[in-house]
Structure formats: structure tokens, C-alpha cells
Amino acid sequence: DIQMTQSPSSLSASVGDRVTITCRASQDISKYLAWFQQKPGKAPKSLIYAASSLQSGVPSKFSGSGSGTDFTLTISSLQPEDFATYYCQHYNSYPLTFGPGTKVDIK
């Protein structure tokens, strides 16, 4: 099985900050990588698929990059509604696996 890791596990940031979250796969997954945002008590929301493609309706302050084993999610200017937990997930093969999550909270 492909293992997904994320760093950091949590971070504190201020409104307006640029935030970068890293996701690493235990083996080459090409660009089969998705990112999700989850707020407390809510279902996850898809942000990005194919490593860098923005889902319809997702603001352009979110961007993704990477291929192979190393990926990043960047939020260009953090806003109050962006404080949440972010997960990566590969879909290169089965079983699909998620990263452990990165919690972004207010500094």
C-alpha cells in the first residue's frame, strides 16, 4: 500500500499569510493526488485533483503542485474561512489512502 505523509501536522498562521502544506507519497504516484479541506462538523470538500487542477468553484488562492512523490498545497493569502484541516489523498492504485491531515488554525 502507498503511505501518505503530510507536514506539518499543524500550523498557526495569521490572516493574509501565505501557507504551504507538503504531502509525500511512499512511492511514485505520478499526478494522481487530490487535496481536501474539512471544517469541524462538515464533510470534506474537494479543492484540487490531478495534483494541480482546481475544482470548479474553488477560489484561485488555492494552488497545488508536484508530481511523483512530493506535492504541495499553497494558500496564497489566508482568510478566516480557510482555517480548517487539509488532507491529501492519492488515487494512483488501490487501496486509496489519505494523509493524516494538517490543521491550520489562527495565530
Next chain:
Amino acid sequence: EVQLVESGGGLVQPGGSLKLSCVASGFTFSDSAVHWVRQASGKGLEWVGRIRTKANSYGTTYAASVKGRFTISRDDSKNTAYLQMNSLKTEDTALYYCTRHDWNEDWGQGTLVTVSS
């Protein structure tokens, strides 16, 4: 608008069974693979399994943790997917979501399954 609505969760004793449903709307259900993902309280996301389309012979794949106990099926005439859960364990306690596509593009609101005596 794409909608996925899960139902069927509840309290069940260890060793018991439960069948979850996922009703879809807003897209061509018969053309989409359906996945189930679960999340224990305060924990991360765990993929449970998926069912492919008729064109792909309704192929199913499961996580090792549920293989042999859980079965995913679908009824395209009802735009509904199912998750039959047998031999339930306390560690199966979680919020269960249905999603579509391998990249889990759309999610339902989830249905809570509690396995406890």
C-alpha cells in the same frame, strides 16, 4: 447540483449488520464509480471501498480492514449505492460518507454508525 445523501446509520451491537444507502442526484449516476470513505470521531479519513460502473462490470475493491465483511452494490435504476456491513466491530464506529470518482470529487453529509454493546 450534485447531491449525495447517505442514510441507514445507527447503533448496532458487535457482530451485527447494517446496510447504508447513498442516493445520488445532479449527475449521470450510472456513469460514475461510487466510493465509501469513513471517519472515526476526531480521526482522519479512511477509504473503505468502491464500485465501478456497469461498463466496468460493477467491479468492487475494498480496504483490507473491511474485506470479507463489507459489500458494496448499486442500483442504477434508483441512483443508489449501498454498503452492506456484516460482522461489525467496535473499530467500525465512524461517520460513513459516499463519494464519486477516484479523486472523491463530491461528498455526502455522512451517516453515523456506532458499534457498541
